[in-house]
Amino acid sequence: MAYKQIVAAAILDSLEAPRKLLAARRTSPPALAGLWEFPGGKLEAGEICEAGVRRELAEELGIEVALGSEVFGPVPQGWILDENAAMRVWFAEITAGTPATLEDHDQLAWVDLDTEALEALDWIPADLPIVQAVLAYTTAGATR
Template sequence: MALKQIVAAAILDSLEQPTKLLSARRTAPEAMAGLWEFPGGKLEPGEGCREAVHREILEELGVKVRLGSEVFGPLEQGWALNEHAAMRVWFAEITDGTPQALEDHDLLEWVDLDAPALESLAWIPADLPIVHAVLADVEAGATR
């Protein structure tokens, strides 16, 4: 059985010289309320992954983004979220608009791209390995 495909963006202040990551605090479901995540969501029927990232970020944050490289996970479908879903994540940079917590979030925060700053947030457990991969890719210069 295929996992449900989820997509998300690791939004950086710059794809070329990143120093900060935009994190989003969830409001629902109750089990995840108050935890931090990468903004994104489910694919709609007939939609491609990259197309879904653009749509989800516009719906959730009200901004347009330019996608960089993918933050590759250990699975073909990206990163396991649970036994039913996996998430593919792309680096992104805002090209139009100012991010706002419009849907599913109550707070957005630009966090320094270093382990102590990022690990100080209460991330959704499935997102924490992705945080570490983001840091490794940024350090390797693999964001574009």
């Protein structure tokens, strides 16, 4: 199956000793508005995934990041979002800028990296397995 490739980041307060994750609340489309997600977006033609993550974070949040390890999903394209799209996700740490809601989001929140805090947010359903994987990776110290 050929999925449209989406890329995103699990932005941590630190790749070395993570304690918090930056979550973003969507403004559109209407079916997803008000739900929380990992910021990111579609790849542009000819763009490699890692470059796409950096570009999307600069456009959406106004930040530059260092990428850590990938949060591997069940298929080569990452995590299946729906019948048409799959998303690869990388851990990231901000290296320049302050996150702001420039595009596609109306709220950002630094959330404690624990099950209770993360599950308190109303995540996009397709992102829930990724949230669990992020918790597993951070608990195992596998973010770099």
